[in-house]
Amino acid sequence: MTARTAMSRRLYFLSTAAVLLTALVVYLAGNGSIGLWDRDEPRYAQASREMVQNSEWVMPTFLGEPRVNKPILIYWLQKLSMQYFGETVYAARFPSAVAMVGTLAMLAAVLPRIVGRRRAFWSVFVLATSAMVIASAKMCVTDAVLLLWITIAQLCVYSLWRGRGTAFQSWQVVVVLGAAVGLAMLTKGPVVLGIIGATIIALLVMQWITPGRSSKVLMTSDNEQRFLVVAGKWIAVLAIIAAVCLPWLSAIEQRQPGWLVRTISGEIIERGKSGMEGHHGWIGYYLTLIWATFFPWSLFLIAAVVHGFKRRTHPFTRFALAAIIGPYVMLEIYATKLPHYLLPAYPFLAFLVANVISLGRRKLISDLSDRPFVIAASIVAGAITILSLLLPIVPAMSDGESARHYFAMFALGSFIIGSVWYVVFKLSENRIVLASATMGIAMFLGVIILSVLYLPTTNFLRVSQRVAQILHNDGADERAKAGQVIMLEYKEPSLGFYQGGTIREQTHTDFLSITPPHRWPKWIVSETNVWSKQPEQIKQQFISIGRVRGLNVAEGRADVTVLRRLPTSEATIRIDGPISSD
Numbered sequence: 001m002t003a004r005t006a007m008s009r010r011l012y013f014l015s016t017a018a019v020l021l022t023a024l025v026v027y028l029a030g031n032g033s034i035g036l037w038d039r040d041e042p043r044y045a046q047a048s049r050e051m052v053q054n055s056e057w058v059m060p061t062f063l064g065e066p067r068v069n070k071p072i073l074i075y076w077l078q079k080l081s082m083q084y085f086g087e088t089v090y091a092a093r094f095p096s097a098v099a100m101v102g103t104l105a106m107l108a109a110v111l112p113r114i115v116g117r118r119r120a121f122w123s124v125f126v127l128a129t130s131a132m133v134i135a136s137a138k139m140c141v142t143d144a145v146l147l148l149w150i151t152i153a154q155l156c157v158y159s160l161w162r163g164r165g166t167a168f169q170s171w172q173v174v175v176v177l178g179a180a181v182g183l184a185m186l187t188k189g190p191v192v193l194g195i196i197g198a199t200i201i202a203l204l205v206m207q208w209i210t211p212g213r214s215s216k217v218l219m220t221s222d223n224e225q226r227f228l229v230v231a232g233k234w235i236a237v238l239a240i241i242a243a244v245c246l247p248w249l250s251a252i253e254q255r256q257p258g259w260l261v262r263t264i265s266g267e268i269i270e271r272g273k274s275g276m277e278g279h280h281g282w283i284g285y286y287l288t289l290i291w292a293t294f295f296p297w298s299l300f301l302i303a304a305v306v307h308g309f310k311r312r313t314h315p316f317t318r319f320a321l322a323a324i325i326g327p328y329v330m331l332e333i334y335a336t337k338l339p340h341y342l343l344p345a346y347p348f349l350a351f352l353v354a355n356v357i358s359l360g361r362r363k364l365i366s367d368l369s370d371r372p373f374v375i376a377a378s379i380v381a382g383a384i385t386i387l388s389l390l391l392p393i394v395p396a397m398s399d400g401e402s403a404r405h406y407f408a409m410f411a412l413g414s415f416i417i418g419s420v421w422y423v424v425f426k427l428s429e430n431r432i433v434l435a436s437a438t439m440g441i442a443m444f445l446g447v448i449i450l451s452v453l454y455l456p457t458t459n460f461l462r463v464s465q466r467v468a469q470i471l472h473n474d475g476a477d478e479r480a481k482a483g484q485v486i487m488l489e490y491k492e493p494s495l496g497f498y499q500g501g502t503i504r505e506q507t508h509t510d511f512l513s514i515t516p517p518h519r520w521p522k523w524i525v526s527e528t529n530v531w532s533k534q535p536e537q538i539k540q541q542f543i544s545i546g547r548v549r550g551l552n553v554a555e556g557r558a559d560v561t562v563l564r565r566l567p568t569s570e571a572t573i574r575i576d577g578p579i580s581s582d
Contacts, residue, residue: 048075174233286331303365388416513535548562
């Protein structure tokens with residue numbers, strides 16, 4: 001090894017280590033203070049906490065009801081995290097941050113041998129700083145963990161396709177492939193098989209349309225002996241998948257007979273046929289959203305794909321294109337659509353962007369600095385500038401926001417504006433590396449500003465925490481019996497986590513009218529407009545102990561009233577039976 005090679009390796013190690021460490025800090029920053037987002041996050045967090053409380057390892061529950069529409073691995077990871085860090089939001093999100101950094105570290109270790117250190121570094125950097133990756137790493141859902149297993153599996157498929165190394169090494173790859181696919185299935189079911197299958201089909205097409213392609217067809221051979229070896233490897237993969245998945249599948253089938261059939265029918269087939277839970281999209285859904293989800297690197301997206309296609313004779317570039325195009329086509333056909341479904345393609349998109357950055361640095365292409373591109377980048381920068389100038393309006397939309405919130409939004413807006421125009425200026429000078437470094441660093445710093453200065457204390461996004469605090473102050477915390485506290489038409493799972501897990505959902509607005517008073521709960525959390533429409537004789541049995549207004553991410557504007565039932569002696573009207581709402 002020459003001194004120059006040793007220096008190059010040392011520099012690569014230090015630079016990638018810095019990216020990984022920074023990514024971990026960013027992915028964890030503010031996670032214990034920022035409220036649970038949407039509906040999936042609190043459901044996973046509360047189900048994992050109930051597994052801790054019930055010493056459960058087989059069947060997760062949410063607010064006492066079985067939650068078995070997803071496999072078990074994410075609950076195991078979050079449960080272990082909670083046992084170490086405590087039953088907190090930070091603990092629930094910790095596995096996602098670690099899994100995403102694990103994906104980056106794995107790419108940093110594997111890619112230098114395939115594409116060289118420089119492209120490997122930029123691949124890791126681009127992936128680490130893209131918007132959807134950061135969001136997935138900071139949320140306690142399956143996406144970050146699933147991405148780790150799918151990326152490992154895809155790289156194993158690439159290794160088997162290339163057929164490099166000794167027979168022993170190829171069998172090692174088989175073992176890793178089987179384990180990765182099995183763990184991916186324990187994380188989110190058979191989606192990994194669809195991703196790999198779509199990649200292989202796309203790769204076959206890429207083989208066919210690539211000039212000067214190898215005559216070798218994917219994982220087949222003209223001689224019988226090689227065919228038997230390949231068949232044996234796939235049988236071994238299936239055996240390892242079964243060894244990983246069957247113990248839990250057998251256990252859950254014993255607890256929930258017919259679970260596997262119901263899950264395949266409802267969670268896979270039905271989702272493919274129709275957009276479940278309102279998650280449907282238009283043709284070109286992912287192509288439209290990727291400009292935001294892959295931000296800021298979507299700026300280089302067209303150039304990356306074009307130059308990737310031009311250089312598809314390079315094996316890994318061809319495979320990367322297949323790992324993007326195959327899953328993309330499959331997911332466009334699949335009826336249920338969500339922005340993060342395309343996340344398994346992002347490591348390979350990151351490589352194509354890294355390839356363009358490397359080519360631009362060496363002045364082999366001028367796409368990123370020529371006049372049309374700089375004009376387009378300036379237009380994008382102008383749009384971002386307008387949006388950034390509007391950021392201080394966000395705290396103004398909510399009551400009770402402090403000067404700190406306005407300062408945070410002003411600081412973030414100013415930082416974004418300065419960063420985007422600096423990037424445009426450096427692109428016009430053909431300083432591709434400096435412009436790219438600025439884009440990634442700006443993403444990290446922007447997330448830190450949001451995670452530390454703004455989101456943890458902004459009131460209008462903390463509806464469930466504020467409602468839970470009212471309940472806790474009145475004694476309706478985790479010590480309250482199940483059923484003593486209900487949500488009336490307020491469909492926010494995060495309240496279940498913050499209240500302590502004994503609250504129950506009640507979606508029927510006439511619940512109190514059709515239920516005998518002796519079965520009424522002691523506390524009610526109701527949408528204010530729903531409560532205002534209750535019969536007067538019911539409303540007189542309760543007293544308001546608080547009201548909260550804000551933004552519910554899943555539903556929009558929220559206006560919630562918290563009520564406590566009056567003792568019989570204080571109630572205005574005595575009620576002995578169900579009430580007619582007429």
